[in-house]
Amino acid sequence: MSAPATIEEVERRLRERRYIGDRSLATSIFLALKLQKPLFIEGEAGVGKTEAAKVMADVLGARLIRLQCYEGIDLAHAVYEWNYPRQLLHIRLMGEGPNSQTDRRAAEREIFSSEFLLRRPLLDAIDNDDATPPVLLIDEIDRSDEEFEAFLLELLSDFQVSIPEIGTIKAKQVPFVVITSNRTREVHDALKRRCLYHWIDYPDLDKEVEIVRARAPEAADGLAREVAALVQGLRGMDLYKVPGVAETLDWARSIAALGATSIDASLVSATMGAALKYQEDLERVREQVPALVEKAQRA
Amino acid sequence: MPEAAAAPDLLPRLGAFARLLHDAGLEAGPRRLTDATRALAFIDLKREDDFRNSLRSVFVSRKEDIPIFEAAFDIFWAPPDPRASAGVIPGRSRALPMSPERAKAWANALGLNRSQMQREQEPKEFPASSSGYSAEELLRHKDFEQMTWAETEQVRRLLEQAPWRVAERRTRRLRPSRAGRIDLRRSARHAIRSSGELMTLFRRKPRVRRRPLVLISDVSGSMERYSRLLMIFAHAIARREDLEAFVFSTRLTRITRLLRHRDLDRALESVSKGVHDFSGGTRIGDALGDFNRKWARRVLGHGAVVIIVSDGWDRGDPAHLTAELIHLRRSAHRLIWLNPLLGSEGYEPLTRGMAAALPHCDDFLAAHNVAALEDFGRLLASLDSRKDSLPRLAGKVTRGEAAGRMGT
Numbered sequence: 001m002s003a004p005a006t007i008e009e010v011e012r013r014l015r016e017r018r019y020i021g022d023r024s025l026a027t028s029i030f031l032a033l034k035l036q037k038p039l040f041i042e043g044e045a046g047v048g049k050t051e052a053a054k055v056m057a058d059v060l061g062a063r064l065i066r067l068q069c070y071e072g073i074d075l076a077h078a079v080y081e082w083n084y085p086r087q088l089l090h091i092r093l094m095g096e097g098p099n100s101q102t103d104r105r106a107a108e109r110e111i112f113s114s115e116f117l118l119r120r121p122l123l124d125a126i127d128n129d130d131a132t133p134p135v136l137l138i139d140e141i142d143r144s145d146e147e148f149e150a151f152l153l154e155l156l157s158d159f160q161v162s163i164p165e166i167g168t169i170k171a172k173q174v175p176f177v178v179i180t181s182n183r184t185r186e187v188h189d190a191l192k193r194r195c196l197y198h199w200i201d202y203p204d205l206d207k208e209v210e211i212v213r214a215r216a217p218e219a220a221d222g223l224a225r226e227v228a229a230l231v232q233g234l235r236g237m238d239l240y241k242v243p244g245v246a247e248t249l250d251w252a253r254s255i256a257a258l259g260a261t262s263i264d265a266s267l268v269s270a271t272m273g274a275a276l277k278y279q280e281d282l283e284r285v286r287e288q289v290p291a292l293v294e295k296a297q298r299a
Numbered sequence: 300m301p302e303a304a305a306a307p308d309l310l311p312r313l314g315a316f317a318r319l320l321h322d323a324g325l326e327a328g329p330r331r332l333t334d335a336t337r338a339l340a341f342i343d344l345k346r347e348d349d350f351r352n353s354l355r356s357v358f359v360s361r362k363e364d365i366p367i368f369e370a371a372f373d374i375f376w377a378p379p380d381p382r383a384s385a386g387v388i389p390g391r392s393r394a395l396p397m398s399p400e401r402a403k404a405w406a407n408a409l410g411l412n413r414s415q416m417q418r419e420q421e422p423k424e425f426p427a428s429s430s431g432y433s434a435e436e437l438l439r440h441k442d443f444e445q446m447t448w449a450e451t452e453q454v455r456r457l458l459e460q461a462p463w464r465v466a467e468r469r470t471r472r473l474r475p476s477r478a479g480r481i482d483l484r485r486s487a488r489h490a491i492r493s494s495g496e497l498m499t500l501f502r503r504k505p506r507v508r509r510r511p512l513v514l515i516s517d518v519s520g521s522m523e524r525y526s527r528l529l530m531i532f533a534h535a536i537a538r539r540e541d542l543e544a545f546v547f548s549t550r551l552t553r554i555t556r557l558l559r560h561r562d563l564d565r566a567l568e569s570v571s572k573g574v575h576d577f578s579g580g581t582r583i584g585d586a587l588g589d590f591n592r593k594w595a596r597r598v599l600g601h602g603a604v605v606i607i608v609s610d611g612w613d614r615g616d617p618a619h620l621t622a623e624l625i626h627l628r629r630s631a632h633r634l635i636w637l638n639p640l641l642g643s644e645g646y647e648p649l650t651r652g653m654a655a656a657l658p659h660c661d662d663f664l665a666a667h668n669v670a671a672l673e674d675f676g677r678l679l680a681s682l683d684s685r686k687d688s689l690p691r692l693a694g695k696v697t698r699g700e701a702a703g704r705m706g707t
Contacts, residue, residue, distance in 0.1 A: 007342065007349060023348060023349070023352065024348070024352040024355070024356075027342070027349055027352040027353055027356065028352065028356040030341070030342075031338045031341065031342075031353055031356060031357075032356075034337075034338070034341045035334060035337055035338060035341075037334070040360070042361075042362060070471075071470070071471045071600075071601075072470060072471025072472050074472065076484070081484075082484065082487070084483045084484065084486075084487035087487055088487055088490060088497070091490070145470070145472070147472065182596075183362070183597055184596050184597055184600055185597055185598070185600055186361070186597070189326065189360065192360035192361070193326065193330070193331070193360065195360070196334075196356040196357060197355075197356055197357075197359050197360045197361075198356055199359075199362050199365060238588070238592070239592070240591060240592055240626065280622070280626065
């Protein structure tokens, strides 16, 4: 599939894939593609950051390569690793083993060839022969540590990786990079500077209704609106963890799975674990369920 | 360039806009200006929303900067309108955080009146008093409340030279070591020289790193006499440790970035400009609740140690304070409460706030003089990596009960 030529086309293609984003997100994606810059997406948990990258891969007809970050992630997990058991086995199978200097060199070359290389997501994204450049999703970068960020900074500026035993591998085609962050910590400015930035906010009521209809079609239209309104109400409350759009969808699906087409207080009380993940929050909301339901039904 | 042909006066205006953003505190260097120029070549310049969105995605790189960008955009790109100079267009009445001189210069350049550019700011000074002198040891034990300006200057030197560092925690990263887990990568590499025989096993173990500190200081009226010293203290820590700092009286303000000036006086000045409720009333529960909801997830990673500095005079509901403390303690590696009043003779933690807080803190220490802060420093340096093996603390320290504590 060809790359979208206008912002409208990005919007249309996202919508076709049931991703309801606003025009500013479409603009950021469009520019990231045109300028060949990574797109840094921040937002609260569950507003559809990862989903945006996944849908983009589909929009572009490209392969999605995902790197989930975590504390302590290092090159061996992110870029490449040698397959040691196979290497050792291979040496054993070579018989008595290399004894002269030249034999040893040859053996080493053989063992450190791409056959024994375990390609991790970043190497995969750089060293690709895909017809369309892949989409590289670096998910939740805020979970990694500064060392990894520094490495990423280097990688994103020249899209090349050097493996001492093999040499430098440079990207034949630059992947479309999407980096997401939940802001559990501040990512270094130097890294953000290389990227275009987009903040995804919680959607307003109408947009959220649209999202529920698109992503949870099993929920009846009236129910979609009620659940969206309910969550909008919860977001206005003083909670430890405010529900995101992912929670709205879970909630709508849960209620729909119970066969209901409309909400009432007992149904909401029974299923609100889909949206609220802290005991304190559940307690706080429980007393106000009737009022919240009434308000949601009027919305 | 095609975009220059399309709108010949756009480039210089874009340059001026980048300077405005720069003066308002955003990063708007040549690289970003180039990106912006390139970006505009791909969009329809007649659509204001696309134009705005494009510039935002290029020039902004954190959420906090979005309102500043929007205000600058409104001020700079709004069409000339006679009502604007009267300040009635809502977008144009928003203010930008910049020095009065800069704001004036921009207002002149853009043909606005000054109030449209400037944020209302009344610079506050910390109270100063006449000079005096004490010997170092005397100074160490002198209550901050009774100190003169010159003495606080010396305290600052003492604090900056204090030898303690924050205790370390194990990270998930590994480094070569004699003992520990086997490092297959190095071992295998070595084995190739010996025909695939694993002759030597190399090992590696987790790297250690100092724990991040989170300081939440009370700067309300009752703490006024201690505020300056606390800020000096915070600045001294911030210079060498990983510190997130907050102050509160009626509301919570993050001052981490404000403390970053190397120069203490400039740091203090930016703190006093950035914090609007120095010496107000206290609602500790509200402030901690605010912290729990807005900041805890962002700054309490990596086994952070949380330090609350307050005298516990709270106008809020003690039950509320208790609930927030319990929550906070569960997300922190260690919760330490420093109380300047603890140093006074015969002090009992009888204020409602303090009584509510005590059972939920890991440590309760004095903070009224340098010696007390040094004790606190030693505690920080001795924090064990395990939460449940607390070292005994010397002096008049009431340890919290184990109830409600989570194991590591």
